[in-house]
Amino acid sequence: MLQILIGLLAISTIAAVLALLLEIADRYIADYGEKHILINDEKDLLVKGGRPLLFTLGEQGIFLPSACGGKGTCGYCKAKVLEGGGPVLPTETPYLDINELTQNVRISCQLKVKEDLKVQIPEELFLVKERLTPDVKNVQFRILAPEEGIAFKAGQYVQLEIPKYELTSEPEFRAYSIASPPFEHHMVELIITKVPEGAVSTYAHEYLQINEELIMRGPFGEFCLRDSDREMLMIATGSGLAPIHSMLRQMKQEGTIKKTTLFFGDRKPEDLLYYDALRELERTVADFTYIPTLSRTTEEDHWTGEKGRVTDLIKKYIPDQSSIDVYICGVPAMVESCLELLTQKGVPPEQICFDKFE
Ligand SMILES: Cc1cc2nc3c(=O)[nH]c(=O)nc-3n(C[C@H](O)[C@H](O)[C@H](O)COP(=O)(O)OP(=O)(O)OC[C@H]3O[C@@H](n4cnc5c(N)ncnc54)[C@H](O)[C@@H]3O)c2cc1C
Ligand code: FES
Incomplete structure (x- = not known):
């Protein structure tokens, strides 16, 4: 029994080390060169290959919904990938139903841009903009850009991005619902609960400075008031x-x-x-x-x-x-x-x- 356990342990350790080496090689050694991403048959982007589609699109100013910051645990970052993209990964399948699988929907934070892609995303996501937010008091942000402020429906959320700091190895972002009303276009109020060791909430509670500028993306979400008399x-x-x-x-x-x-x-x-x-x-x-x-x-x-x-x-x-x-x-x-x-x-x-x- 001991031998089997040790054998199993050795095999899984070797598998983990190999997976890590492959990931390191993929990230730092493999060079996929430049790739084309054709969006909605209209917009042709020339991008550097090798990074997840979610982040590659984000670098081009196209922001897909995401709540987990690209960790593959929320399933929000769906996009139809009509060509390229390779087979669906095991990390994607928990978030895709049979309909989505047949329609080539993919989890964009899991799919790396290794070849030219043909992608379809809802048009309204082109309207989602990065927003600069300074003048921070606790979790109240004044919108610096764009000048017209933010247009959203009550119930929607934004993604708040924080810079790399001692708890993180890269910038991180998470979803936060907007607590202020939609008629306040130039101010966004968030209520952020501190999660022990939580990357973004800890930053918001302990590191965020008054007048610090952060990036906010959105709005996203379907949790909105319905038209009903009930x-x-x-x-x-x-x-x-x-x-x-x-x-x-x-x-x-x-x-x-x-x-x-x-x-x-x-x-x-x-x-x-x-x-x-x-x-x-x-x-x-x-x-x-x-x-x-x-x-x-x-x-x-x-x-x-x-x-x-x-x-x-x-x-x-x-x-x-x-x-x-x-x-x-x-x-x-x-x-x-x-x-x-x-x-x-x-x-x-x-x-x-x-x-x-x-
Ligand atoms: C649509 C949407 C809207 C949201 N709106 C808000 C909001 O208005 N206010 C708000 O505070 N949060 C909100 N969240 C949650 C928020 O996005 C983050 O998940 C949360 O702040 C934790 O992020 P973090 O980076 O601090 O922790 P992470 O670094 O992501 O997590 C660190 C550890 O804490 C665990 N953890 C994560 N969340 C919790 C939790 N709630 N309790 C205990 N352990 C946890 C994780 O599993 C992990 O092990 C929303 C999430 C979604 C999907
Ligand atoms: S961003 Fe959460 S699963 Fe992709």
């Missing part, structure tokens, strides 16, 4: 409140808040984001109800509100067969639990819209 239930935890806050501010500005309830969950009273603003909204808009719930209160907190998780609020307040539109945003586990409960309560899936911060 009553709304909004559910968020932590920074998942960002896109919902943007939606509420937009609806308030337009005077279109219909009967809406917001369930917001966090741990302690001091975690309650936008608490005063949401209570104020509740006071001024008759149809809006804000129900925060806390999961880690102690007696010293003197908290008299709801205790527990947002799922407890669903159980308590949402009757079976409710005809409501639901918007959920936050960490994947919370979103999954809410989806399960709401489905059990008979809310039709097509009336539930969600965004997972994975």
Whole structure:
């Protein structure tokens, strides 16, 4: 048994070393020369070969959606590659369904540009621009360029790029939902939760300087308000409140808040984001109800509100067969639990819209 284990260990170590050597050779020695990428049968780009398609397009000012910064873990960076590109890689298949596979959809951060490519991407992605953002106060960014600012729908997100620093070996970018309303074109507010050892969130919390200029790309995303007369239930935890806050501010500005309830969950009273603003909204808009719930209160907190998780609020307040539109945003586990409960309560899936911060 010991021999087999040692044998297996030796084989997997050799395989890992070989894979590493191949990657190093591919990155630093292999020279693929210049390649053509023909986009939508119109735009012919001459690019340096060898880099992933996602980054190669980004260098040309074409930004595909991405939440994981090209690590191959979000599956957002899809593009149709009609010619070139080679076989689909095992790292792509988890994110592609059978339809996409037959239509030559690829995960662009995994596919390296080693030959001429013919690519198809949605036209609206040409409108996604890099934006310079200085004058940083916590996570509020003033748009420096382009002059007209940013146009987005409430609920969408941007990719925030940070420079290489001591925790990273290269610039990194991640997705952050816009918390400010769309009518503020020259300011973008993000709520960034610090993730232990997290590359971008740590930078935003500990390294970002006032007046520092960063690059932001976007907007991206489909988590947007629907045109419907149904009553709304909004559910968020932590920074998942960002896109919902943007939606509420937009609806308030337009005077279109219909009967809406917001369930917001966090741990302690001091975690309650936008608490005063949401209570104020509740006071001024008759149809809006804000129900925060806390999961880690102690007696010293003197908290008299709801205790527990947002799922407890669903159980308590949402009757079976409710005809409501639901918007959920936050960490994947919370979103999954809410989806399960709401489905059990008979809310039709097509009336539930969600965004997972994975
Ligand atoms: C559409 C979309 C919108 C998003 N909007 C927001 C937003 O408004 N605000 C916000 O704060 N985040 C948001 N996120 C999450 C954000 O993109 C990053 O994933 C997050 O900030 C972590 O990035 P990082 O570089 O700091 O950590 P990484 O360097 O990517 O991760 C470091 C380690 O932490 C783990 N990790 C990653 N995320 C978490 C987490 N939440 N909790 C615990 N461990 C984690 C990773 O698995 C990894 O092991 C959004 C994500 C998506 C997909
Ligand atoms: S960018 Fe996340 S999978 Fe490609």
